Amino acid sequence: MPYKTIMPYLPESTSQAVSPLLKSDPAIEEIRLRTGQKIELSGPKPYVLSTIFSEYERAAFVHKITKHSIYRLEEQLKRGYLTIEGGHRIGIAGQAVMREGAVSSMTNLSFFNIRIAKEKKGAALPLLPSLFQSGWKSALLIGPPRSGKTTLLRDIARIAGTGDEKRRIPPMKTCIVDERSEIAGCLHGVPQLDVGTRTDVLDACPKSEGMMMMIRSMSPDVLIVDEIGREEDAQALSEALNAGIAVIATVHAHSLKEALRRPVIRHIKESGLFDTYIEVSREHHVTILKRESQVVG
Amino acid sequence: MKWAGAFFIMAASLFIGFYKSKSYSERVRQIRQFETAFIMLESSIAYGAESMETAARSISKAIEKPASTAFYQFAEALATCDDSAGQLWTTILNQQAGQLALKKRDVQIVEQAGCMLGAVTQSAEARKLQLVLKQLEKQREEAAVEEKRLSGMTRSLSLLFGMMTAILLL
Numbered sequence: 133m134p135y136k137t138i139m140p141y142l143p144e145s146t147s148q149a150v151s152p153l154l155k156s157d158p159a160i161e162e163i164r165l166r167t168g169q170k171i172e173l174s175g176p177k178p179y180v181l182s183t184i185f186s187e188y189e190r191a192a193f194v195h196k197i198t199k200h201s202i203y204r205l206e207e208q209l210k211r212g213y214l215t216i217e218g219g220h221r222i223g224i225a226g227q228a229v230m231r232e233g234a235v236s237s238m239t240n241l242s243f244f245n246i247r248i249a250k251e252k253k254g255a256a257l258p259l260l261p262s263l264f265q266s267g268w269k270s271a272l273l274i275g276p277p278r279s280g281k282t283t284l285l286r287d288i289a290r291i292a293g294t295g296d297e298k299r300r301i302p303p304m305k306t307c308i309v310d311e312r313s314e315i316a317g318c319l320h321g322v323p324q325l326d327v328g329t330r331t332d333v334l335d336a337c338p339k340s341e342g343m344m345m346m347i348r349s350m351s352p353d354v355l356i357v358d359e360i361g362r363e364e365d366a367q368a369l370s371e372a373l374n375a376g377i378a379v380i381a382t383v384h385a386h387s388l389k390e391a392l393r394r395p396v397i398r399h400i401k402e403s404g405l406f407d408t409y410i411e412v413s414r415e416h417h418v419t420i421l422k423r424e425s426q427v428v429g
Numbered sequence: 430m431k432w433a434g435a436f437f438i439m440a441a442s443l444f445i446g447f448y449k450s451k452s453y454s455e456r457v458r459q460i461r462q463f464e465t466a467f468i469m470l471e472s473s474i475a476y477g478a479e480s481m482e483t484a485a486r487s488i489s490k491a492i493e494k495p496a497s498t499a500f501y502q503f504a505e506a507l508a509t510c511d512d513s514a515g516q517l518w519t520t521i522l523n524q525q526a527g528q529l530a531l532k533k534r535d536v537q538i539v540e541q542a543g544c545m546l547g548a549v550t551q552s553a554e555a556r557k558l559q560l561v562l563k564q565l566e567k568q569r570e571e572a573a574v575e576e577k578r579l580s581g582m583t584r585s586l587s588l589l590f591g592m593m594t595a596i597l598l599l
Contacts, residue, residue: 143511195511195512195513195514199482200513200546200547200548201479201480201482201547202548203474203554206551310506310594
């Protein structure tokens with residue numbers, strides 16, 4: 133019951149309204165709370181409840197998620213989300229506070245999107261023949277939001293970090309750079325989700341910097357990183373792959389073709405940095421598009 | 430019998446005098462307690478980035494009664510109630526006010542510390558607590574002067590009043 137850790141954060145009336153549905157439909161992915169509006173649950177089947185998320189409940193919810201301590205969450209508010217026990221992520225929208233032209237914080241928090249973190253152990257097993265052949269191969273997972281890329285990535289990290297005796301996969305030194313706390317769902321630096329026994333997690337750190345830090349300090353065999361796309365990411369990826377590290381990353385796109393419209397991804401592909409490209413559809417269908425063994429020079 | 434009565438009157442009068450005199454020093458002591466508590470709270474917010482509940486709980490362990498009781502109850506309320514930290518602080522302070530030797534103005538200043546508590550940024554929390562600390566320092570200095578001026582006089586007056594009553598009754 134992954135949603136159980138969310139319940140203490142919800143005001144009583146909201147909790148009473150959503151609890152039966154969460155219990156009966158485990159496929160629900162998000163709880164959306166908008167001040168003055170009906171509560172919405174989304175997933176393959178959407179639900180709009182008759183219960184209104186009132187101003188009183190908004191205030192109570194903010195007190196609960198911030199633990200009456202907004203000052204601790206300035207960084208998270210700037211990023212627009214925070215992670216709670218169980219690895220669930222609460223997206224937040226309200227009034228942005230600007231300082232020197234950049235968002236410095238957020239106030240009047242009024243809209244919330246609770247994304248229920250779900251561990252699907254074994255989700256990555258069908259990919260193993262492409263990802264592991266006497267050693268881990270570098271791969272790029274391509275898929276739109278809510279296609280299950282992060283779930284796959286988490287399971288890959290778990291298998292890489294713990295190993296799989298049955299498939300003769302030894303546990304490897306695995307490092308996760310978890311910029312948005314989505315893969316390991318760290319709370320106070322401790323992963324809330326199973327990401328493997330030999331896995332180190334660098335939480336809430338920018339990807340490019342994080343990858344370099346992990347390469348220098350933790351000597352990983354496998355490096356796991358979510359949602360690459362910036363120029364610096366490509367540079368850090370190149371550094372990792374040239375150091376003989378298998379990198380498994382994800383990128384937001386509906387297909388490899390769409391991903392290649394981004395110059396960074398095109399450059400990464402042209403450099404032959406990844407052995408395998410895997411497309412993941414919103415229906416969670418997986419297609420292994422290309423598998424190449426190239427010497428990265 | 431008369432002498433026993435006179436002794437009783439003088440003892441009662443002295444007790445009242447000493448009790449009143451103690452309230453002056455108690456006020457200074459309690460203002461100091463809240464000052465220490467708010468300094469700790471400020472550093473918890475600025476450096477430790479602890480939650481308000483954790484900070485209030487550790488403050489309650491570090492300072493003496495009665496301020497420690499207020500912070501302990503505050504931590505308990507934060508853990509269980511949905512109201513804002515400011516509302517909870519005001520409620521607890523109102524409940525505790527009868528047991529404090531503080532004047533109305535002192536309580537108002539201590540209450541001000543709770544205004545928007547936990548609902549603003551680190552720098553805003555620090556600025557507000559600094560302001561409260563400055564006001565409390567002023568109140569403490571005033572209380573110390575009052576203690577120096579009135580404490581001894583209250584004790585002497587109570588002794589004299591007791592003696593005078595006893596003489597009149599004898």
